[in-house]
Amino acid sequence: MEDILNTNARAILDAVQSSQKHPTALDVYESVRQVRPRIGLATVYRILHQLSAQGLIKEMGQASDCSRYDACTNRHDHAICTECGALLDIPLEIQLSMEELRAAAQATGLELGSHEVRIYGRCTACQTRRNE
Amino acid sequence: MEDILNTNARAILDAVQSSQKHPTALDVYESVRQVRPRIGLATVYRILHQLSAQGLIKEMGQASDCSRYDACTNRHDHAICTECGALLDIPLEIQLSMEELRAAAQATGLELGSHEVRIYGRCTACQTRRNE
DNA sequence: ATGGGTGCAAATCCTTTGCATCTGC
DNA sequence: GCAGATGCAAAGGATTTGCACCCAT
Numbered sequence: 001m002e003d004i005l006n007t008n009a010r011a012i013l014d015a016v017q018s019s020q021k022h023p024t025a026l027d028v029y030e031s032v033r034q035v036r037p038r039i040g041l042a043t044v045y046r047i048l049h050q051l052s053a054q055g056l057i058k059e060m061g062q063a064s065d066c067s068r069y070d071a072c073t074n075r076h077d078h079a080i081c082t083e084c085g086a087l088l089d090i091p092l093e094i095q096l097s098m099e100e101l102r103a104a105a106q107a108t109g110l111e112l113g114s115h116e117v118r119i120y121g122r123c124t125a126c127q128t129r130r131n132e
Numbered sequence: 133m134e135d136i137l138n139t140n141a142r143a144i145l146d147a148v149q150s151s152q153k154h155p156t157a158l159d160v161y162e163s164v165r166q167v168r169p170r171i172g173l174a175t176v177y178r179i180l181h182q183l184s185a186q187g188l189i190k191e192m193g194q195a196s197d198c199s200r201y202d203a204c205t206n207r208h209d210h211a212i213c214t215e216c217g218a219l220l221d222i223p224l225e226i227q228l229s230m231e232e233l234r235a236a237a238q239a240t241g242l243e244l245g246s247h248e249v250r251i252y253g254r255c256t257a258c259q260t261r262r263n264e
Numbered sequence: 265a266t267g268g269g270t271g272c273a274a275a276t277c278c279t280t281t282g283c284a285t286c287t288g289c
Numbered sequence: 290g291c292a293g294a295t296g297c298a299a300a301g302g303a304t305t306t307g308c309a310c311c312c313a314t
Contacts, residue, residue, distance in 0.1 A: 040296040045279060061193055061212070066278055079240040090236045096249065097227060104222045105251055108211035113253035117228065119237055121245035172271040177304060198303055281300070
């Protein structure tokens with residue numbers, strides 16, 4: 001089913017999936033460029049949107065300066081640095097009651113799709129930096 | 133303690149607090165303009181940053197196109213429309229285990245500040261629109 | 265007179281769009 | 290030859306910055 005993807009799309013999906021972090025469009029662009037040097041940034045944006053519309057990747061609203069993309073489409077939570085905007089996956093599961101989520105969705109009229117927990121604070125790097 | 137705020141800051145804080153929704157910088161600008169017609173957009177941005185640095189309001193990463201501000205500084209969760217970017221407060225509390233949050237923070241090295249649950253899906257308006 | 269706060273305009277950054285070209289069929 | 294995909298450059302929108310000015314001290 002993924003054979004729908006053309007060469008560029010495939011390369012971009014690979015780039016997002018192989019990235020250790022949550023790459024920005026520019027990160028993806030630079031990474032893909034090594035494989036397809038003539039690709040344009042606009043194409044990267046176009047294809048990132050398509051992939052996320054198809055659910056193959058997730059676009060996460062801006063935590064700091066610009067959008068980041070996530071290759072991991074199954075549920076997981078995030079830790080976000082309020083100082084530098086770093087975005088980290090939380091490697092363990094935070095329990096949520098499905099009951100409550102459904103109730104929350106109903107209360108707001110939302111047709112429940114996905115959900116996540118976000119924790120905010122200063123990351124290790126920023127803690128060090130501040131204490132200098 | 134809030135007397136530190138000058139007239140513009142006070143007007144901006146009021147604007148954010150009296151807004152029913154989560155206003156964008158532009159929303160705030162337009163609202164404040166009715167009281168202080170000569171204020172500039174840049175000043176609004178500058179003061180919004182200050183207020184949020186002081187913890188009097190919260191700046192929430194871009195859910196869709198631009199940053200929104202939240203006057204409610206105590207913990208609450210959000211419902212976000214994946215189609216139009218609407219951002220709604222969830223009027224009920226979703227339980228989270230502090231244990232798990234602390235563990236998550238520790239696992240990522242984050243100095244735990246705040247946290248929120250986000251649920252994503254289509255809002256009522258977008259559900260209607262789609263079914264036309 | 266001095267310094268911080270402010271308005272205005274220009275600059276910046278991320279993202280999208282227009283359009284002519286290229287590609288595979 | 291056509292339709293869709295793409296590169297490039299220009300446009301767009303949000304936010305920031307530079308700078309001269311103004312006000313309160």
